[in-house]
Amino acid sequence: MSDAIETSGLIKTFGTTRALDGVDLRIREGSVYGLLGPNGAGKTTTIRILATLLRPDAGSATVLGHDVVRDARRVREKVSLTGQYASVDEDLTGTENLVLVGRLLGLSWRDARRRSAELLEAFGLAEAAGRQVMTYSGGMRRRIDIAASLVAIPEILFLDEPTTGLDPRSRNQVWELVRRIAAEGTTVLLTTQYLDEADRLAERLAVIDQGRVIAEGTSRELKASVGASAMHLRLTSAEQRATAQELIHRVLGDGLLAVTDPMELAARLENPAQAAQVLAVLMQGRVEVAEFSVGNPSLDEVFLALTGHTAEHPVPEEAKP
Amino acid sequence: MTAVDVLPSGERTHQLLGMRARPRPASALSSVTTLAWRAMLKIKHVPFQLFDVTVMPIMFTLLFTYIFGGALAGSPREYIQYLLPGILVQTVVFITVYTGMGLNTDITKGLFDRFRSLPMWQPAPLLGALAGDLFRYSVASALIMIMGLILGFRPQGGAIGVLLAIALVLVFAFALSWLWIIVGMLVRTPESVMTTSFIFLMPLTFASNIFVELSTMPGWLQAVVGRNPVTYLANASRGLMHGQPAGTDVMWVLVASAVIVLVAAPVAMRMYRKER
Numbered sequence: 046m047s048d049a050i051e052t053s054g055l056i057k058t059f060g061t062t063r064a065l066d067g068v069d070l071r072i073r074e075g076s077v078y079g080l081l082g083p084n085g086a087g088k089t090t091t092i093r094i095l096a097t098l099l100r101p102d103a104g105s106a107t108v109l110g111h112d113v114v115r116d117a118r119r120v121r122e123k124v125s126l127t128g129q130y131a132s133v134d135e136d137l138t139g140t141e142n143l144v145l146v147g148r149l150l151g152l153s154w155r156d157a158r159r160r161s162a163e164l165l166e167a168f169g170l171a172e173a174a175g176r177q178v179m180t181y182s183g184g185m186r187r188r189i190d191i192a193a194s195l196v197a198i199p200e201i202l203f204l205d206e207p208t209t210g211l212d213p214r215s216r217n218q219v220w221e222l223v224r225r226i227a228a229e230g231t232t233v234l235l236t237t238q239y240l241d242e243a244d245r246l247a248e249r250l251a252v253i254d255q256g257r258v259i260a261e262g263t264s265r266e267l268k269a270s271v272g273a274s275a276m277h278l279r280l281t282s283a284e285q286r287a288t289a290q291e292l293i294h295r296v297l298g299d300g301l302l303a304v305t306d307p308m309e310l311a312a313r314l315e316n317p318a319q320a321a322q323v324l325a326v327l328m329q330g331r332v333e334v335a336e337f338s339v340g341n342p343s344l345d346e347v348f349l350a351l352t353g354h355t356a357e358h359p360v361p362e363e364a365k366p
Numbered sequence: 367m368t369a370v371d372v373l374p375s376g377e378r379t380h381q382l383l384g385m386r387a388r389p390r391p392a393s394a395l396s397s398v399t400t401l402a403w404r405a406m407l408k409i410k411h412v413p414f415q416l417f418d419v420t421v422m423p424i425m426f427t428l429l430f431t432y433i434f435g436g437a438l439a440g441s442p443r444e445y446i447q448y449l450l451p452g453i454l455v456q457t458v459v460f461i462t463v464y465t466g467m468g469l470n471t472d473i474t475k476g477l478f479d480r481f482r483s484l485p486m487w488q489p490a491p492l493l494g495a496l497a498g499d500l501f502r503y504s505v506a507s508a509l510i511m512i513m514g515l516i517l518g519f520r521p522q523g524g525a526i527g528v529l530l531a532i533a534l535v536l537v538f539a540f541a542l543s544w545l546w547i548i549v550g551m552l553v554r555t556p557e558s559v560m561t562t563s564f565i566f567l568m569p570l571t572f573a574s575n576i577f578v579e580l581s582t583m584p585g586w587l588q589a590v591v592g593r594n595p596v597t598y599l600a601n602a603s604r605g606l607m608h609g610q611p612a613g614t615d616v617m618w619v620l621v622a623s624a625v626i627v628l629v630a631a632p633v634a635m636r637m638y639r640k641e642r
Contacts, residue, residue: 097483121483124483126480128476130475132475132477133480135475148403150486151391151392197389
């Protein structure tokens with residue numbers, strides 16, 4: 046299969062901030078691809094360049110073989126963008142918003158109205174169709190926004206943080222939608238700050254940090270580099286943390302992960318059985334454990350493993366090697 | 367599948383999302399009319415948007431006629447013959463600021479990101495917004511004329527003279543709006559569009575002969591005010607409404623409008639196409 050998106054050495058600077066510092070991506074057609082990274086990593090800038098909203102300072106990007114700067118119009122004919130903030134008119138009703146987009150895409154009034162009704166039904170918004178978007182809940186707003194991107198089915202759909210700020214139920218709805226859209230053959234490029242979201246939706250991921258791609262691969266490959274799963278412990282008192290660390294170190298070696306909360310500990314596990322060993326050792330050492338869980342490593346932990354710093358606390362400029 | 371219960375069955379979505387054929391992109395004209403339709407819908411849903419084009423004209427006409435009328439022309443009824451064509455100019459010129467504010471709102475809310483990523487004629491969103499604004503300017507103009515007639519304004523040029531004057535004011539307002547479009551793209555919030563624009567608008571409208579004759583001003587001020595395009599517009603508006611010769615003034619207003627559009631529109635388009 047051919048490449049839907051290809052970028053090489055994308056650089057973008059805003060004032061003195063270098064948002065992108067040489068981004069190289071190859072995204073296969075017909076896949077869901079995730080850009081994973083913390084706030085300010087360069088995810089949104091990358092997507093905005095690919096959707097022709099920004100021009101790169103250097104480097105190049107092609108979307109379905111068209112250069113995003115020279116053939117911007119060709120690219121626009123094949124992609125849709127749902128930005129981080131609702132890119133619909135809040136004063137207008139759901140129907141009016143979709144009819145507006147339909148008309149601008151070249152549908153007749155009749156076809157635009159029909160398409161709008163179909164999509165509102167498909168997105169569970171039929172009852173809210175005649176209401177102004179400003180009265181919609183967060184989840185409904187996100188759905189109308191995605192619907193606006195599907196008035197004409199794009200070959201590539203860009204979704205910038207599609208579930209940020211949504212409750213778990215709305216999040217599930219968006220995930221299900223993304224899966225269905227991708228199943229119909231549209232390539233989806235989404236950005237996210239959540240590892241589990243990327244894990245559930247994306248076949249491949251690029252981890253972006255400070256304007257660079259620091260890792261690329263399937264989520265399985267990425268997690269393998271961090272450890273299959275992680276164990277999280279909460280102690281009843283911070284005083285026992287040192288003892289606990291010492292004990293865990295005996296069982297797991299270098300498996301401890303950085304955690305900022307003094308009551309908590311996290312450790313990388315090679316297999317879930319190790320969790321039982323850790324608990325046994327802690328009990329013998331009379332360390333009181335308030336709660337514990339075993340799950341996927343968090344974005345912070347992935348970042349720590351890949352970069353040596355956590356997502357929220359990047360190493361200050363001067364401290365870098 | 368309780369979480370996705372609002373979504374229809376997979377079979378139904380398949381039918382909806384399977385539609386691959388993309389229509390031919392809309393023509394320039396149909397994009398502009400569609401976006402003008404959007405501007406009309408906004409007025410329908412948020413009638414408060416018409417507040418500035420209804421209350422401001424009525425207030426201005428009443429205030430200035432009765433406050434200045436007696437002092438400047440002997441009686442309000444006499445003064446309004448001079449003032450009304452100028453109040454029309456002042457009100458519509460003031461309202462042009464809302465073009466920039468509306469645009470700035472669209473940008474900050476992310477709506478322009480959607481427009482700019484659609485394969486449509488790029489100037490359409492700007493022209494569509496301007497078309498909607500021309501409607502608002504027309505509403506304001508009509509209200510001022512009705513107010514004027516009630517207060518005793520009697521245009522000697524008849525209905526045709528009045529319509530020509532309004533048309534000329536709309537041409538100038540259209541041109542001026544391009545400047546606020548630029549301001550709307552430069553600053554961060556709709557409020558700062560208002561503040562920035564008023565720095566220009568206050569001298570532009572008050573340093574004119576809207577309220578008093580040029581001959582009553584000191585010589586140095588006459589030199590400035592006499593070159594203000596708003597003075598030409600007020601003169602032309604008076605001339606047309608009262609059926610007096612206004613050819614030269616009309617010509618200068620058209621020249622000024624053309625110059626503003628030729629300079630500001632390409633700059634605005636460039637900024638729009640660029641990025642934020």
